Amino acid sequence: MMTAINTAFWNELDAKMATVCSDNHEGVSRRVVELAASSESRQSSDKCSLGPAQIRSDWTKVLENIAASKSASEQQQAELREQATARAVLLVELERTQEQVRILEGLLTNARDEAKLKILQVQSEADARLLAMQERADAAIQEAYELMRASELRAENAEGWLRQIAQASLDLAPSDHRVAA
Secondary structure (H helix, E strand, C coil): CHHHHHHHHHHHHHHHHHHHHHHHCCCCCHHHHHHHHHHHHHHHHCCCCCCHHHHHHHHHHHHHHHHHHHHHHHHHHHHHHHHHHHHHHHHHHHHHHHHHHHHHHHHHHHHHHHHHHHHHHHHHHHHHHHHHHHHHHHHHHHHHHHHHHHHHHHHHHHHHHHHHHHHHHHHHCCHHHHHHC
């Protein structure tokens, strides 16, 4: 039924266009005029008889469908434009964020390198100070050892002298005192 309505509608539309065109323009192709004539003869021979109200109703539905499709298309295009704009904004934001990440990574790398260098400097300074302290401590120990050795030598010398003094005093003392001693 719908195919018959569509066929009848388009045949009638073609016929009306051919009639209007043949009235206004002399150079209309014969094919359009033939289509118009054949559509009129087909309409009369068709089993389905459509009135002008049904054809107008179908035409109105077609126009409504076209208008709805156009509206939906425009809405979809608007949504696509909004999405494209949002995508562009997000891409710019992503690029800016990636650049910030690269900058921060560079700063982090520099900070790490500086920290490693500072650690090496502090460690070498600490090693140098430790070595200097070790050398001073070794020198102090060596000096203390030498002082102790010198004191021991003096003590030994003093003991030797004391023995010699004691022996000399015994040798000088009268012989009575020697026996007692």
